[in-house]
Amino acid sequence: MQPFELVRAPSPSDAAQLTKDEHTRLIAGGTNLLDLMKLQVETPSRLADISRLDCAEITDTPDGGLRIGALVTNTATAVHPRVRQDYPVLARAILAGATQQLRNKATTGGNLCQRTRCFYFTKIDQPCNKRDPGSGCSAIEGVAKLHAVLGTSDQCIATYPGDMAVAMSALDAEVHIMKEDGTERSVPVRDFHLLPGDTPWRENELGRGEMITAVTLPPPVGGAHYYRKVRERSSYAFALVSVAAVIEIEGGVFTRADLAFGGLAHKPWFDPAIGAVLLGKAADDALFDEAADVLLQSARGFGENDFKIPLARRTLRAVLTQAVEDAA
């Protein structure tokens, strides 16, 4: 690791202020940042420790939703009684990620901002537009098993690797961001992460001088919740494809279908048109395929990850089939 100075940020606005300096990084659980610093992918000269800031609580919001502080650990969120009761898709997504040891350290803010697991991104002797703008993308014609099939660009085909944010997209949660002057803004999780386009180094909406303070969940959405994650081993692996779903079926007809997908793109993939195909229609395999067609209409594989296209179709079908069975 390159030498750095470690400071403790006294407040969220101070932390936000510190990030004005391009060589400063916020550190929360450290499970992603330190990993990348050891590999010299990240070489900050200053770390601002935010782990002790007063953003580690889960509280009810006035409208009956839930506010999850940026420093709440993934464990604390997943075991929270209201998350288990009212937002099981979120508890399931978190529990399907990483391991207990990592989830005990990982935080809401850090999880949202975790970087891609693209092999070339983590090897500093390899060309990578995300790490080293203009150097090229090694993955497009290289090892690309984990890579995206939706929303790619000729600059970068990396995926956002997390699980938590996929469930938060299905739930239409909101990210709260504090600016250096102490004012707050909020962005829907669905819009927080960006597609790579011509600026693959920009992964999310956060600008310099900003810090995430919380994520809020809307009032309980009801329905049956599913998080189905397909990976190379049954635990402790990133998603090849994942589906987060909040489903309501009445009299054999879909009345709610909020669907978000992980492992397919540079962001959790949410497209209202996918669920819209299902609404008001009787559930059958042909209908599931129609929804998958909408999801995958622009899908493009890069050789090694071609399998993700049929896998996404099958995983969506499996979730919907399960939902129909459970509703019967």
Place this chain on the structure above:
Amino acid sequence: MFKGTIIAKEAAKGFEEIQDMAGTIGINGTAHSLPADPRTSLLDFLRHDLGLTGTKKGCDHGQCGACTVIVNGMRINSCLTLAAMHEGDRVTTIEGIGGPDAPSDLQHAFMAHDALQCGYCTPGQICSAQAMLAEIAEGWPSDATADLTSEATFSDEEIRERMSGNLCRCGAYANIVAAIRDVARGRADATV
């Protein structure tokens, strides 16, 4: 369903004596000054600075669990955290769980069940299992728990999922599960 007592009790174990922890980190009941170089991971601090070499470095990237220690009652990977960020925290390592003279129930069970070959992953497995039993007692669910709103139940499937953060290159998994199962039953019997 949402307790909070056992983990806290676990964290306090052996630390009753330490009062003022400013500028220090508590390791197995003793306060130590924080390292001067902020780059020092908790793992390197334990092994290099304090000579507590029971905790092992497998991958140094959060991918194996050999470095698992218990901080304030929670198991974490000591390779992916900075010692300097743990001012006032209470760390339990394998040395704090037990040694040859007085092995803990888990250490006994690992020996009795031959739950190791080379033994490199064992300290991490035991620290992890120690914390895991407390997590089940708290009713925390895992990915293997069928009903998120009911009490967590104990099964081999639950052990495997909850211990998935500790890899064993020698593949002693079957006996590791057997050792933990035994201890869980023993502890349950002891509290009846």
